[in-house]
Amino acid sequence: MLAKSVFTAIVPRLVFRVTKDVEEVRRRFISVAGHTTQSLGMGRSVGQIFAHVYFSREPQSLDDITEALGVSKGGASMCVRQLAQWGAVRQVWVKGDRKDYYEACDDFGRIVRRALLDAIGSRMERTDNLLAEAENLLGNAANGGKGKDPDMVFVRKRIRNLRKFRDRAQWIWEHSVLRLLRK
Amino acid sequence: MLAKSVFTAIVPRLVFRVTKDVEEVRRRFISVAGHTTQSLGMGRSVGQIFAHVYFSREPQSLDDITEALGVSKGGASMCVRQLAQWGAVRQVWVKGDRKDYYEACDDFGRIVRRALLDAIGSRMERTDNLLAEAENLLGNAANGGKGKDPDMVFVRKRIRNLRKFRDRAQWIWEHSVLRLLRK
DNA sequence: CGTTACGTTCAAAATATATTGAACGCAATG
DNA sequence: CATTGCGTTCAATATATTTTGAACGTAACG
Secondary structure (H helix, E strand, C coil), rough: CHHHHHHHHCCCHHHHHHHHHHHHHHHHHHHHHHHHHHCCCCCCHHHHHHEEEEEEEEEHHHHHHHHHCCCCHHHHHHHHHHHHHHEEEEEECCCCCCCCHHHHHHHHHHHHHHHHHHHHHHHHHHHHHHHHHHHHHHHHHHCCCCCCHHHHHHHHHHHHHHHHHHHHHHHHHHHHHHHHCCC | HHHHHHHHHHCCHHHHHHHHHHHHHHHHHHHHHHHHHHCCCCCCHHHHHHHHHHCCCCCCHHHHHHHCCCCHHHHHHHHHHHHHCCCCCEECCCCCCCCCCECCCCCCHHHHHHHHEEEEHHHHHHHHHHHHHHHHCCCCHHHHHHCCCHHHHHHHHHHHHHHHHHHHHHHHHHHHHHHHHCC
């Protein structure tokens, strides 16, 4: 405590100012990251925690996180696991300490790719299943002569268009987005 | 009423079966669309309403929608406006009727493009502002010699990486995703 | 003009989602 | 082997978001 007082008394003002700026930048990023993940429907904590770890030079323990952000330990635990699953954060061992420490990974390409896969992949598949089910139930283009019910004709056409777009979307997804994010 | 009874009594079973199947497919799509938009954080009604209109041969009024889906008129009004803004739905006039009618637009490329622009565009910009603010506050690479505070050096490096990824993401966004969705 | 049939708005209610924190299990430590 | 310090779980709670529906403005109609 004494040492710190002496320190703040003698260091040049510049260093002090600089430290304040760094803190300010950290706070701003944590805030924006939190709002961003919240508006994406993933909760505020995930973004805040990632930003905090990302801008921390030292690996952070759950306790560090709860203290820095004021979130509960349980929540921190869950968010950190989520982040680790996306490869946004990795666990590092600090010798002589039983706690788990985490540091941020800086490969956003991979992080975003995994997060998107997590968010989009299953939805794509479900849509595909639904389309297949519908095509199966209503018959595909081949036996188009059977059902002359105008409603049926109309719905079939819509389903064909939907299928066409879905296939194109998948192409863009696989050959463009995922590939480009891969460094 | 009598007419309908006679009708159902004499038509071949096949037509009956087919109608049932079409209804079933409609229901399934409405359900999945609802869950999808909900899980995307846009509310269930938006998806349901679009699916309903998309699979309706006749233009649909707000009353048609509220009756078909059991949503409130106010909600239907707001959702329809949202959908119209994305170009997912367009207003059509039916002569001799004061109601507004809507029909679905089938150009998913344009729809998704607009929706994504709406969802991503502003976020991109805000991230850009934040980065610019930080770069301005902490100084950019040019005066890297000034602040030797290790914390400052570290944060600067992280911000540089962030900037690098952001620029790449924007490139992918503009030159790949938006372009490819444009037919 | 008064009346009716619309679409829209927005505060309140309902719902969905995220967060908390006490209880738990486990493994390291003395 | 008791104790302590961890991370995890999950029911309860807090929060954010969506949905409702009554009140309102407006334009068409008789």
